Amino acid sequence: TSMTSCFPVINEQCPSSQQLYHNTQTVNSQILTANQQVEDNLVEGDVFVSNTRNARICKNCRWPKLLKTVKVPYVLSGSFTRPEKIQIENAISAFHMSTCIRFVTRTGQTDYISIVKLNGCWSWVGRTGRSQYLSLGTGCLQKGIIQHELIHALGFWHEQSRNDRDAFIRINFGNILKGRERNFKRMDTNNLNVPYDYTSVMHYAPKDFSKNSGDTITPIDASAQIGQRDGMSENDILKINKLYVCSKYTNKAVRSIGNILTMLTVTHPVNVPSSYSGLPPCIQRVGQYVGEHVQSHLS
């Protein structure tokens, strides 16, 4: 087992469960706020869908796997500021440390994600087979939201759209804004044998699309909290690894931030997350000064 403990880290947190939820505004409510002007074009609040695709996961909308990693080419719009670009790269690095997904700078590929700063936060679901926009507009440039949109682009719908969701949440249609009922539709999904995840970064918050400040979604487990804004949950990571058939893999990376050299060596058995519960995945970054070497093996 691994990923349960923190050791000295730089630029990453291993938050407690409480810390996860102390912010009142959630990923989805922030996304919806940012999207107020563009909602009419979107399904489920922040998702563009082609009409050939109605499942959360489709086989031909996965990104191609070469050897052991899945390369997802992307380009960042020049309209992002330097701090915004760093924010995006930090959100991306969590995928590199915990999955076999590798977001790589586009080098001529015909299908790739074009990350742009348009109105609102939104993405296509899965690979479209050509250049596809992923928008991170004003209000969208934080880790949980960036990861949420990238997970859409990898092929996932919202958690509350799962075909088994009615065993875990109640949708209160009477509280939903008129015209937004489709955002709460149950979809035909492949859940990859991963349990329903209240803590998913892909889950809506209780009051999203509420017309009267009443809850639109009520967890059946009364103690469950939904709509966290921190970042990918352990099961979000597990689902990505299962969809892309990532088995055990090792990640090595060296990165310099200022005069700090950051090196990573991480081996992840993919099925680990079921063996622990409660805390979100603890993404590690070992920090040391240039010239020092640190190796960490998680196995």
Ligand SMILES: [Zn+2]
């Ligand atoms: Zn979304």
